[in-house]
Amino acid sequence: MAITLNPEVRKAALEIIRENREAEPALQDIYLFPAEDEIRLIYVDPTALPNQDAPDIHPFYFGRNIQSGLHFRSAIALILPEERETLNPPEGWGTWDDAELLIEGS
Amino acid sequence: MLSSQTNVLLCQKLHYFQMTTEKMAKGFLTRSEHGEYEKVHDAFVRFVRVSKTRSEVRIVCSFAQVSAFINYIDALIPTAQAIENLSPEGAPHANPEYPWANPDKFAAENDRIITPLMYDFPGLKLTDLKMRRMLLFLGKCFELIERES
Numbered sequence: 360m361a362i363t364l365n366p367e368v369r370k371a372a373l374e375i376i377r378e379n380r381e382a383e384p385a386l387q388d389i390y391l392f393p394a395e396d397e398i399r400l401i402y403v404d405p406t407a408l409p410n411q412d413a414p415d416i417h418p419f420y421f422g423r424n425i426q427s428g429l430h431f432r433s434a435i436a437l438i439l440p441e442e443r444e445t446l447n448p449p450e451g452w453g454t455w456d457d458a459e460l461l462i463e464g465s
Numbered sequence: 466m467l468s469s470q471t472n473v474l475l476c477q478k479l480h481y482f483q484m485t486t487e488k489m490a491k492g493f494l495t496r497s498e499h500g501e502y503e504k505v506h507d508a509f510v511r512f513v514r515v516s517k518t519r520s521e522v523r524i525v526c527s528f529a530q531v532s533a534f535i536n537y538i539d540a541l542i543p544t545a546q547a548i549e550n551l552s553p554e555g556a557p558h559a560n561p562e563y564p565w566a567n568p569d570k571f572a573a574e575n576d577r578i579i580t581p582l583m584y585d586f587p588g589l590k591l592t593d594l595k596m597r598r599m600l601l602f603l604g605k606c607f608e609l610i611e612r613e614s
Contacts, residue, residue: 379518382531408514412505419493419515422613427521434496435515 364393364459371431372398376461387440390458392448399452400431407437414447476581478591480561482600483500484552490604513538513545525609526602541602544595547588559584 361418375398380386385406392399401416406429410416423429440445448455470478481563490512494505517538528534550558557565564580589596 367587375480375518375520378520380593382516382535402511402518408507408511417494417505419512419519420496421493421519424521424609424613426612427524429521435527437516437518 363395364391365395366392368396368431371429371453372400372426372433373461374428375400375433375445380462386462388443388460389462390455391461392452392458398431398435399419400433400435401417401445401448401458402435402437403440404437405440407439409439410442410446413442413445416446416449418449466518467583474582475590476561476584479548479551479586479589482591483548483561486545486548486603487552487601487608493611507549509549510542513541513602521609522606525605525612527547540595541599544599548599551589561586561587 364464369391376389379402380389383404386402386404388403390401390403392401401418416436416438418434420432420434421429422432434449436449443455448458453460468613486509490508491505493512494508517535523531523534526534526537528537551560553560553562559565559579559581560583567577567579569576591597591600
Protein backbone atom coordinates (compact mmCIF):
# COMPACT_ATOMS: atom_id res chain seq x y z
CA MET A 360 0.00 0.00 0.00
CA ALA A 361 1.40 3.40 -0.96
CA ILE A 362 2.45 5.62 1.90
CA THR A 363 0.88 9.05 1.90
CA LEU A 364 2.36 12.25 3.24
CA ASN A 365 0.47 14.08 5.92
CA PRO A 366 0.39 17.80 4.92
CA GLU A 367 1.12 18.76 8.53
CA VAL A 368 4.20 16.54 8.45
CA ARG A 369 5.33 18.24 5.25
CA LYS A 370 4.81 21.67 6.77
CA ALA A 371 6.82 20.70 9.85
CA ALA A 372 9.56 19.23 7.65
CA LEU A 373 9.86 22.48 5.73
CA GLU A 374 10.43 24.33 8.99
CA ILE A 375 13.26 22.00 9.95
CA ILE A 376 14.78 22.28 6.49
CA ARG A 377 14.61 26.06 6.53
CA GLU A 378 16.68 26.24 9.70
CA ASN A 379 19.14 23.60 8.50
CA ARG A 380 19.67 25.26 5.12
CA GLU A 381 20.38 28.62 6.72
CA ALA A 382 22.98 27.04 8.95
CA GLU A 383 24.58 24.77 6.36
CA PRO A 384 24.51 26.16 2.84
CA ALA A 385 26.60 23.18 1.66
CA LEU A 386 23.53 20.96 1.84
CA GLN A 387 22.50 19.87 -1.62
CA ASP A 388 19.42 17.78 -2.40
CA ILE A 389 16.90 17.21 0.37
CA TYR A 390 14.45 14.32 0.12
CA LEU A 391 11.26 14.00 2.15
CA PHE A 392 9.80 10.51 2.29
CA PRO A 393 6.06 10.09 2.82
CA ALA A 394 4.68 9.20 6.23
CA GLU A 395 1.52 9.84 8.21
CA ASP A 396 3.09 10.85 11.52
CA GLU A 397 6.85 11.04 11.12
CA ILE A 398 9.20 13.42 9.33
CA ARG A 399 11.57 11.33 7.19
CA LEU A 400 14.44 13.27 5.66
CA ILE A 401 17.57 12.41 3.76
CA TYR A 402 20.05 15.20 3.19
CA VAL A 403 22.64 14.99 0.45
CA ASP A 404 25.64 16.61 2.05
CA PRO A 405 29.13 16.69 0.50
CA THR A 406 30.60 16.95 4.01
CA ALA A 407 28.82 13.81 5.30
CA LEU A 408 30.80 10.79 6.42
CA PRO A 409 30.94 7.90 3.94
CA ASN A 410 28.33 5.25 4.67
CA GLN A 411 29.98 2.18 6.21
CA ASP A 412 26.88 0.03 6.02
CA ALA A 413 26.02 0.13 2.32
CA PRO A 414 23.67 -0.47 0.66
CA ASP A 415 21.44 0.50 3.59
CA ILE A 416 20.86 3.96 5.01
CA HIS A 417 20.37 4.07 8.76
CA PRO A 418 18.75 7.32 9.89
CA PHE A 419 18.80 8.75 13.38
CA TYR A 420 15.40 8.92 15.07
CA PHE A 421 14.25 11.70 17.34
CA GLY A 422 11.06 11.90 19.36
CA ARG A 423 8.53 14.68 19.58
CA ASN A 424 9.82 17.69 21.46
CA ILE A 425 7.05 20.18 22.03
CA GLN A 426 9.39 22.57 23.84
CA SER A 427 11.42 22.86 20.65
CA GLY A 428 8.34 23.11 18.45
CA LEU A 429 8.69 19.57 17.10
CA HIS A 430 5.24 18.04 17.07
CA PHE A 431 6.19 14.95 15.10
CA ARG A 432 8.78 12.28 15.50
CA SER A 433 11.50 12.69 12.95
CA ALA A 434 14.24 10.71 11.30
CA ILE A 435 17.20 12.05 9.40
CA ALA A 436 20.17 10.69 7.52
CA LEU A 437 23.08 12.39 5.76
CA ILE A 438 24.57 10.87 2.63
CA LEU A 439 27.25 11.89 0.15
CA PRO A 440 26.21 12.99 -3.35
CA GLU A 441 27.68 9.88 -4.95
CA GLU A 442 25.80 7.65 -2.52
CA ARG A 443 22.44 8.76 -3.87
CA GLU A 444 22.84 6.19 -6.66
CA THR A 445 24.19 3.37 -4.54
CA LEU A 446 22.26 3.40 -1.26
CA ASN A 447 18.74 2.23 -0.49
CA PRO A 448 16.28 4.31 1.52
CA PRO A 449 15.67 3.04 5.04
CA GLU A 450 13.44 0.03 5.48
CA GLY A 451 9.78 0.99 5.38
CA TRP A 452 10.37 4.39 3.73
CA GLY A 453 9.63 3.25 0.18
CA THR A 454 11.82 3.92 -2.82
CA TRP A 455 13.65 7.01 -4.00
CA ASP A 456 10.76 7.54 -6.44
CA ASP A 457 8.36 7.84 -3.50
CA ALA A 458 10.31 10.73 -2.03
CA GLU A 459 9.66 14.37 -2.74
CA LEU A 460 12.80 16.25 -3.73
CA LEU A 461 12.22 19.40 -1.73
CA ILE A 462 15.47 21.17 -2.45
CA GLU A 463 17.63 20.49 -5.47
CA GLY A 464 21.17 21.62 -4.99
CA SER A 465 23.98 22.16 -7.41
CA MET B 466 31.40 11.53 37.80
CA LEU B 467 33.73 9.30 35.82
CA SER B 468 36.40 11.97 35.37
CA SER B 469 36.74 12.51 39.12
CA GLN B 470 37.23 8.84 39.99
CA THR B 471 40.85 8.49 41.14
CA ASN B 472 40.81 4.73 41.72
CA VAL B 473 39.83 3.89 38.14
CA LEU B 474 42.52 3.54 35.50
CA LEU B 475 42.42 5.82 32.46
CA CYS B 476 41.98 2.88 30.08
CA GLN B 477 38.93 1.75 32.03
CA LYS B 478 37.46 5.25 32.04
CA LEU B 479 38.02 5.56 28.31
CA HIS B 480 36.50 2.17 27.68
CA TYR B 481 33.34 3.14 29.59
CA PHE B 482 33.28 6.48 27.82
CA GLN B 483 33.67 4.99 24.35
CA MET B 484 31.00 2.37 25.03
CA THR B 485 28.64 5.00 26.43
CA THR B 486 28.98 7.19 23.35
CA GLU B 487 28.48 4.22 21.06
CA LYS B 488 25.40 2.93 22.86
CA MET B 489 23.92 6.39 23.17
CA ALA B 490 24.30 7.04 19.46
CA LYS B 491 22.95 3.61 18.54
CA GLY B 492 19.95 4.35 20.72
CA PHE B 493 19.09 7.17 18.37
CA LEU B 494 19.40 4.73 15.46
CA THR B 495 16.69 2.54 16.96
CA ARG B 496 13.05 3.12 16.16
CA SER B 497 11.24 2.84 19.46
CA GLU B 498 8.34 0.78 18.21
CA HIS B 499 10.56 -1.77 16.53
CA GLY B 500 13.14 -1.84 19.25
CA GLU B 501 15.52 -3.68 16.99
CA TYR B 502 19.13 -2.84 17.62
CA GLU B 503 20.86 -1.50 14.54
CA LYS B 504 24.22 -3.11 13.92
CA VAL B 505 26.02 -0.26 12.23
CA HIS B 506 29.48 1.19 12.28
CA ASP B 507 30.70 4.58 13.34
CA ALA B 508 27.47 5.67 15.01
CA PHE B 509 28.82 8.28 17.41
CA VAL B 510 30.61 10.59 14.99
CA ARG B 511 27.66 10.37 12.64
CA PHE B 512 25.32 11.20 15.50
CA VAL B 513 27.35 14.26 16.48
CA ARG B 514 27.31 15.34 12.85
CA VAL B 515 23.52 14.88 12.54
CA SER B 516 22.93 16.71 15.81
CA LYS B 517 23.86 19.90 13.96
CA THR B 518 20.49 19.65 12.20
CA ARG B 519 18.46 19.24 15.39
CA SER B 520 16.91 22.25 17.12
CA GLU B 521 16.13 20.20 20.22
CA VAL B 522 19.83 19.38 20.65
CA ARG B 523 20.68 23.04 20.12
CA ILE B 524 18.15 24.10 22.74
CA VAL B 525 19.18 21.51 25.34
CA CYS B 526 22.78 22.68 24.82
CA SER B 527 21.54 26.23 25.55
CA PHE B 528 22.36 27.78 22.19
CA ALA B 529 19.98 30.46 20.93
CA GLN B 530 21.96 31.11 17.75
CA VAL B 531 22.15 28.39 15.15
CA SER B 532 25.54 29.54 13.82
CA ALA B 533 27.11 29.39 17.28
CA PHE B 534 25.69 25.90 17.78
CA ILE B 535 27.09 24.75 14.43
CA ASN B 536 30.55 26.00 15.45
CA TYR B 537 30.23 24.24 18.80
CA ILE B 538 29.36 20.91 17.20
CA ASP B 539 32.09 21.28 14.56
CA ALA B 540 34.58 21.74 17.36
CA LEU B 541 33.38 18.51 19.00
CA ILE B 542 33.73 16.33 15.92
CA PRO B 543 37.50 15.69 16.12
CA THR B 544 37.10 14.61 19.74
CA ALA B 545 34.18 12.40 18.77
CA GLN B 546 36.36 10.79 16.13
CA ALA B 547 39.20 10.24 18.62
CA ILE B 548 36.77 8.53 20.99
CA GLU B 549 35.30 6.40 18.24
CA ASN B 550 38.81 5.42 17.18
CA LEU B 551 39.27 3.86 20.64
CA SER B 552 37.23 0.91 19.44
CA PRO B 553 39.65 -2.02 19.08
CA GLU B 554 38.21 -2.98 15.67
CA GLY B 555 40.49 -2.85 12.69
CA ALA B 556 44.29 -2.84 12.50
CA PRO B 557 46.16 -2.96 15.83
CA HIS B 558 46.15 0.47 17.42
CA ALA B 559 45.88 2.19 20.78
CA ASN B 560 42.65 1.15 22.48
CA PRO B 561 41.51 0.76 26.06
CA GLU B 562 40.63 -2.95 25.87
CA TYR B 563 43.41 -5.11 24.40
CA PRO B 564 47.20 -4.97 24.08
CA TRP B 565 48.58 -4.04 20.67
CA ALA B 566 51.87 -4.30 18.84
CA ASN B 567 54.20 -1.32 19.20
CA PRO B 568 54.41 0.32 15.77
CA ASP B 569 58.05 1.21 16.48
CA LYS B 570 59.95 -1.59 14.78
CA PHE B 571 63.06 -0.71 16.76
CA ALA B 572 61.39 -0.88 20.15
CA ALA B 573 63.16 -2.88 22.85
CA GLU B 574 61.91 -6.42 23.28
CA ASN B 575 60.11 -5.50 26.47
CA ASP B 576 58.28 -2.73 24.65
CA ARG B 577 57.11 -4.70 21.62
CA ILE B 578 53.64 -5.04 23.10
CA ILE B 579 51.80 -2.06 24.61
CA THR B 580 49.09 -2.61 27.16
CA PRO B 581 46.18 -0.25 27.80
CA LEU B 582 47.05 -0.32 31.50
CA MET B 583 50.40 1.36 30.86
CA TYR B 584 49.46 3.64 27.95
CA ASP B 585 48.78 7.31 28.65
CA PHE B 586 46.37 7.97 25.73
CA PRO B 587 47.69 11.45 24.90
CA GLY B 588 45.03 14.10 24.55
CA LEU B 589 42.32 11.83 25.90
CA LYS B 590 42.48 12.33 29.64
CA LEU B 591 39.00 13.09 30.88
CA THR B 592 40.31 16.26 32.55
CA ASP B 593 41.53 17.65 29.21
CA LEU B 594 39.39 20.57 28.05
CA LYS B 595 38.10 18.98 24.87
CA MET B 596 37.15 15.80 26.73
CA ARG B 597 35.36 17.82 29.39
CA ARG B 598 33.43 19.57 26.64
CA MET B 599 32.50 16.21 25.18
CA LEU B 600 31.38 14.94 28.58
CA LEU B 601 29.13 17.98 28.91
CA PHE B 602 27.67 17.40 25.45
CA LEU B 603 27.05 13.77 26.27
CA GLY B 604 25.27 14.83 29.44
CA LYS B 605 23.04 17.13 27.42
CA CYS B 606 22.19 14.31 25.02
CA PHE B 607 21.12 12.12 27.91
CA GLU B 608 19.06 15.01 29.23
CA LEU B 609 17.34 15.13 25.85
CA ILE B 610 16.68 11.38 25.99
CA GLU B 611 15.10 11.85 29.42
CA ARG B 612 12.84 14.59 28.11
CA GLU B 613 11.74 12.47 25.18
CA SER B 614 10.99 9.43 27.35
